[in-house]
Amino acid sequence: MKSRPALRDAAIATLALIVVLAIPLLHRSPAFEDFIIRLSAMALFATSLNLLIGNAGMVSFGHGLFYGLGAYAFALTMQLTELSLPVAIVVAMLITALAALGVGAICVRLGTDYFAFITLAVQMLFYSIIISWQSLTGGDQGLRGGIPRREIFGFELASQLHLYQFCAVIAVLGLLVLRHISASPFGQTLRMIRDNENRAGFLGIVLWRARLAAFTIAGAFAGVGGVLAALFVSGAYPELADWPNSGQAIFAVMLGGVNSFLGPVLGAMILLALNDVVTRFTEYHGLVLGLVILGFALGLRRGVLDFLKVAWPGRSR
């Protein structure tokens, strides 16, 4: 471990951001920019989920709730109020954090198995509310009418280039904060609870409070991912909060590796690329995806980055 890991992380993040921002200056490719925009939403979504799965050992199958809620909260705030875009993002983040606090208060005391599907059930409750509250959410048609484009700092998000830059900045910032949280003493506490909750309890840690905090933070950042998704589709759709979306996030986490911070980002990248390629060749993309998942779960038994870590044990993280 280096002595100033936070500085090193910030340096890596800055470098990555510069590279991503420089690419369109050299070569414009709409497909690539689309990919990065979708990736930034998915990466935040999956990485926030991994704060629960990888760090705290809490397998939530209902994380899509917060992704969808972030998208709806943001799109509705923009449509119904005159607030500027950064304020709307903060509002959406607060709303998802509050929702996560409420859902977490019910769920975090449950055992692992119960937790997995109660979160799923709560997500499906949210989904059914979206579908049935037509006057507000547009029901199964999704929230239409677009998101009002308000210029911020000279940015015009209707332009794909500006949206690309905006999403990249938000995603890198969000990942950096999540990285900081997971490397902090709080993150260490979560890992201790994951590995031995009895011992953690004996050391005076209030288990449910730490878990609830993790759940709330993860929910808020999934909400930011949802905001980016809403910007990309220029609206919000119930599918964002549907269960296959939660399944995709879990798969992205598992595909990249639960024990590496960047694992979920890599997993999201592979998953999105896989989806793009598969849908080009067959309409049965669930079939292909399912077979790939089975191959990973039964064959590799861990994500790509975790696999590499085991293969080259010398390097930490």
Place this chain on the structure above:
Amino acid sequence: MDLDALGSCLAMPACVVTQTTSGLIVGMLLFLVAAGVTLIFGVLKIINFAHGTFYMLGGYVAYSVLGATDSYALAVVSGALATALGGVVFERALISRVYGSNVLMQLLICYAVVLIFDDLVKMVWGPEFHAMGMPSAFQVPPLFIAGGVVPPFYAVLVGIAALIAIVLALGLSMTRFGKTVRAAAINPQMVSALGINTTVLFAIVFAIGGGLAGLAGALAAPVRSLSSGMGFSILIESFIVTVIGGMGSIAGALVASLMIGMVRGFGTIGFPGFTDGLIYILMIAVLLLRPQGLFGRTL
């Protein structure tokens, strides 16, 4: 919300009978699926997220067999047997590899199976909705009970499900096999040390669970439409049933299924459009007041 409508319905015997019947149908079908979920969890500590797939396959197999043979009894039996067999294959080929590993692996494998079979069903039977229609044997005038309309098929369906519930409850509590299953739920190593082949036992448990779900799918086919993905909504409801009734409790599954059935039956009158919400509220209330479920042991 329409409480007046609910009040006037409760005042009329005809309306009460009709809604109770439709609630019983929902509840009994749900019970057949949830009993499998709770049995598999009780014995194997596996949350079978793919259980809805068996329900779906049972429905589709029955649909095809009815089309080929025109015998509904044969259709139901083959639907249940096919999924019982499917349960064994699923347990042996996939789930047995992840016993004891973390819930994430189990979840992923089940998720993969759901994705694969939803698409396989689309490939074999097409992506459109299918309606089986009422089998000809049941196309007879409905019964009238206190002025309420009860189609004979509904009565048969509830009867079959009630019979299964009794057989399951007696089988688990009275027979040697049932005692072995309950012992395995508490301490599988000890059961194995006593010379009982737990590998076979676990496969049988999955066969029973899968078969019950397939039976439910086959029984539901005449009254509901068939579609790829139909397994998921009943899966969510059967999870809710296991939460309300208590994990691993068959009696709890029956009571909770009937509760949900009645909420559905009468909720459509009092709270149209929000019956799902009522069920989730019921679940959250149980979780807060009695986290182990109505019939569950302490967590």
